Amino acid sequence: MRHQRPTFTLSMIVRTIIAWSVTLLLFFPLGWMALTAFKTELQAIAVPPLVLFEPTLENFTIVQERSDYMHYALNSLITSVGSTLLGLAIAAPAAYAMAFYPSKATKDVLMWMLSTKMMPAVGALMPIYVLAQSSNMLDSLTALVIIFTLANLPIMVWMLYAGFKDIPKEILDAARMDGATLWQEARMVLLPLAIGTIASTGLLCLVLSWNEAFWSLTLTAAKAGTLAALIAQYSSPEGLFWAKLSAASLMAIAPIVVFGWFSQKQLVQGLTFGAVK
């Protein structure tokens, strides 16, 4: 035992260093963006880059003045919440059926669902654009909600399936024996037991929809544009304005970061029970 202790400590140190390096590497662009958002355009492109400077809020004022932030934020909110609720409404029954009443095809169906995520979105661009156009849904929130829902469904079904699988079916059988209808069984037994899974699935879907850029940019213009579209405005025609782009990006991600920060506790909190030996 004594011989092993130093190697254990060493591996701990190495792992800690690697973990911190990876974390900093991932965080650096975000941190740098946050810093840049408070610089002037000149400071933003200064060489060597400035770390210490006098912060300014003018970028935020300009972004809000030039493009209506609230309009885009509201669109983002509607599309992400809408697609999350719609997705849960479709994915939960699907996952319920597959987790508690599996058939021979269940595994294949799950794999097929996941495989759709491997196709590049661009592959479906033309048909979806034409469909949206012919049904008069270009630049509409409805189109985005539907697309986001469909794009996230495979992951939602997978996550809910994995979560439901952990719930012993006998508990649901017991509810049935106690006289519960399917709806009562879902509401009074399954929902309280799976609330952690459902919440984390919903949050993930919310984040994915909020961050979605490809379809937001290709299918929307001024009316239904989301925050992704707002950010994009500051990168193209008039050249790159790093400080304003950073300010717009920060404003776009801030709500979801804050939301994620506050809900992480609930999501990580494990529901440890003693129902089944």
Add this chain to the structure above:
Amino acid sequence: MAYLELKGIEKFFGEHRAIKGVDLDIQPGEFIVFVGPSGCGKSTLLRLIAGLEHIDGGQLNLDGRDITHLPASKRDLAMVFQSYALYPHMSVYENMSFALKLAGESKQVIEEKVTRAASILNLTDYLDRTPGALSGGQRQRVAIGRAIVRAPKVFLFDEPLSNLDAALRGQTRVEIAQLHRDLGATTIYVTHDQVEAMTLADRVVVLRDGLIEQVGSPLDLYDHPVNQFVAQFIGTPQMNVSPLNTLPAAVQAAAPAAAKGGSIGLRPEGVRLTDVATGVPAKVVLVEALGAETLIYVKTNEGAQMVARQADRAHVQVGAEVGLQLDISTAHWFDAKGRTVRTPN
């Protein structure tokens, strides 16, 4: 008319015919035990009665009413599961009152019934706890309590004791028997443990491969098994069954004509150790001294293996040459297909 009637009940899992047409009549207040080796379909049959599996063929009647395709929630049966299947997010009180709440009973009635059930099961001090804070035995009581508060038409037990340790299992078995006596409720109990079957049942149903082999009172099955399977399934240690040709000519001569080419079955208490000179010669393979009784495993010179049970302490050693006295008057005879051959007496 029977209270619960099973008429040609069938169940398929894909191509596999798991339950192959089961007929059974259960009278009100009866304690029925389904017993059989694992995979025989006893739990499936219980789940078919419960309504948790779809019945593919036949008819199920309860109290004169066809309930074959009625959903589980409408059958008014209560089930105690092997894993207890308590609602982990509810307190003991909520667990026990769940069914009554769904049935729309008033708060007062619920409280009265739950309190009474809790006092019967010694759970009064635990009503506020969640299942996670209870021991295995207590959880088992809650599961039983959840069933009895409802006063259902039939109680279904699916191997309820298999998660308990040996001491607690014995104790809970006695309590279940007592509970059945007090409540007088019709009960179907599934187990693979034949001691539970023998001690609890009014009638035992022995199942094999989705078919009923025999139905009868515990002692009836012990004394008059219809075939070698039932004979060997009931009783511990199991009945000694030896092909006739591995036994001396004297024994073979005693066999009824129909058992020629078949085998002889002797309960361990029907095999006694005597001198080498007087009995069937054999060698001791293993001695199990259990205190109250001793089990002696022997092998005859012709190769037949047997167990002898005796009440007094044995003084034989492993490897010793002994003689066996076989009590032919208590012997069971089986034909070449394993069916019991009835002797005239």
